[in-house]
Structures are given as C-alpha cells and as structure tokens.
Amino acid sequence: MEQSLTAKYNVAAPRYTSYPTMPYWDTDVFSNDEWVKTVKRSFIESNTRDGISIYIHLPFCENLCTYCGCNTRITKNHRVEEPYIKALLLEWAMYKNIFGKKPLIREIHLGGGTPTFFSPANLKALISAILLNADIHPDANFSFEAHPANTTVDHLQVLYDLGFRRLSLGLQDFDPKVQFIINRHQTIEQIQAVTGQARRIGYTSINYDLIYGLPLQTLPGLAETMQQVAGLMPDRIAFYSYAHVPWIKPGQRRFTEKDLPDAKLKAKLYEVGRSLLKHYGYIEIGMDHFALPGDELLLAEQNGNLHRNFMGYTHQHTQLLIGLGVSSISDSQYAFAQNVKTVEEYLGLVKNGELPVFKGHILTNDDMIIRRHIQDIMCTGQTTWNHHTEPCEPLLEGIERLQPLADDGLIELNSWGLKVTPTGKNFLRNICMAIDARLWANKPATQLFSMAI
Structure with missing residues (x-):
C-alpha cells in the first residue's frame, strides 16, 4: 500500500516555506511603498512582544556544489567580502530607519552560499554592526550554516562570542562517488x-x-553515511529530498536524470534513511527534520509552538522577518518581498539608497486564512476551520479536494478540520497542495517545483 501511495503522490510540489508560494506571488499589485507600510505595521505590532528575525544571505562560495539550488556566486577572490558587508549594513540602516525605534533582535541566521567563506574578522564586523543600537531578546537564537572543509576554530569562537549557539553543517553524503x-x-x-x-x-x-x-x-552508501553520522550524534538532522531543477540551476547539468535514483529507489532511500535515524534515537519533526529527545525543536512541536518560515522550522515565532543581502526574502506577515538576485544589482541599488526589493506579494484575506491552515498542517499535523467566523470560498473548494487524500488514509477529515495520519506524515506537501488555492487557480503548464518524494 505504501509503495502505491508513493507512486501516486510523487508529483511536483512546493515545499511550503510560504503561502502563496513564490511562483504565485501577485507582483502586479506589489510596490516598495506598500511593502514598507507592512513592515512598519508589523514592527509596531510585534517588536516589543516578539522581537524580529533577521536572515543574512552570504552568497559567496569558492567552488560550485552541483546539487545546490541556492543563490550563489563562485569566486576565490576574498576582496568581495568587505564591499558586500558594507552594502548589507546600508540595507540594514534603511530598515532601521523604517522601524523608527530600536529593534529587539530575537533571531539571526547566516545562510548562503558559504557564510564561512567570510573571514572571522569580517563576520565579527558584520554582526557587531547589526547588533549596534539594537536590543537582544533574552531568548535570542543565533545560528549559521558552515562548510566543514573551511570552518576554523576562529570562525566558531568569534561567532560564539557574538551570541551564536547553533551551527548547521552541510554533509549531504559521505560516499566518495556521490561527493x-x-x-x-x-x-x-x-x-x-x-x-x-x-x-x-x-x-x-x-x-x-x-x-x-x-x-x-x-x-549501502546511505546506510554507511547514517552510521558515521550516528557516531557523532548531532542534536538535529535535516534529511532533505534532492531537488532536481536544472532549468533553474544549470550547475545540475553536470549529471543527468540517468545518474539519479529512479522514483522507486529514491523512495526506498528515504524510508531506509528515516528508519535508521529512528533506530539511532532521533524523533521525526514536521517534514524532513529529526532531533534527539529534549531538543528545543522537538519540544516546540510537542507544545504546539513549532513554526515554519523561509529559514525552515524554528522553535519560536516572530511576526517580522527581515532578509538582508542578495536574493533574500522578507516576511512582514502581511506581505513578502524578495531582493534582487545578482550581486552587482544589489550593490548598486543599496549604494543609491534604494531598498533592493524587486518583487513581492501583498497577502489578501483569503491568503491569510489559507496560509494559517498550511502552517498548521506543516507544523502540527492538524488544522481546524470555522466557516462562519472565517469565511473563505477558496478554502471550501480546497476541502473538497482533500476527500481523496482521506480515502487514501493520509488524513482524518471532518466538518471542522483535519488531522494528518502517521501514513500521511510522509505526504505533507501533497496535503497542503489540496488547499493551495493559488496553485489550483493557475495550474502551471511547465514544472515549477521539485518532486514531492
């Protein structure tokens, strides 16, 4: 039964780090002025209560990892560091001017690219300037991504001294042929x-x-990787599906579909990896994430506080997320905005005193309602609705599309909500797709997303 469900639901599907998903942003009604208004509103509503989150995109890498779907710039020229940091701080100054008051910083995440491409001294200068004239939330959570091959003790110490306590290392696989x-x-x-x-x-x-x-x-190679990983017992493991999107990331053309596991083997890789992680003591969280007992992410799921945004799952929620740097995405709760995607354009706009936003989306009331349900499904495995207090015609249409998933045992569906079954936990993306009104209103003629499994 499980194999037949895998075959049936292995379709192109969004990962739902946002709703609406980016291909369905209505950029025609978006403007930077509207974006700024939503940032001001969200900051006023939530800064004192929740604080804000900051994502900083550091795009530079010395070598191209051909599986990677991130926005990167490949160079061995480290003179790019200081001009880019200067631009980041100019962009941050623009947002602080929009806030009008001192921000309370609850989360900082450094992503890439390769954040540890930057020297420890430059990272110290960047973060110290971000924290200048800002308050730090007592439950602050600072994290960064790192390449194991270039992360030094100095990197670790400098960022620790600035308040970072979380580290994410990209391993992917230890098999030499895969590497x-x-x-x-x-x-x-x-x-x-x-x-x-x-x-x-x-x-x-x-x-x-x-x-x-x-x-x-x-x-066998995956099993060996899992065994080696288990010997080091990281607190968390993100076990992701490879997203093959060569039409977006040309670097993936180094290999072809013939080199990839077919759908049946890929599903088996997932099941074997998942079972091994459980065998080694890890507990599954949401989608793709596993943690040891006592981890804050696991406790957040158990307490109903798990949250999902463009940075993935987090154990705490801030209403306002500001993305700094090339291609970064911001979320004010009422709108999304993405920065320009090339380093040169980003540097030029910021130098001219312009927010480097090039597209976004202002959420409608229906968007807000469906976003809440997708967030609940992705984070808690259940959601409830009340058509009298929360009328939403697109949601009603989505609920009708959920019935086949209930028939297949993926959800328990009733008049007031749904609950994901243990079997359905493997198909969260498909469940969310059923109520994705934007997707169903404009079905793509070509493939936009990676496969669900």
Missing part, C-alpha cells in the same frame, strides 16, 4: 573536528544536513 559528482568534498575527520571544536567552545545545538536522491547514491 565527486556533486563536487562537495569533506571527510568524516573534518566533520568530527568541527563538531568537537564547536562543542568544546559551548555550542548547544549542532545540525547536520543530509540529502537523499543524489546522483549515484545507493542504499
């Missing part, structure tokens, strides 16, 4: 060294990113 074809090289000894150094310094949470469905990946 070669995806051009991502790191050894178990490098992972062990960085993990040990971070723990000795005092980092309280270490995450490893693993990917299934990579080219040339095999079941």
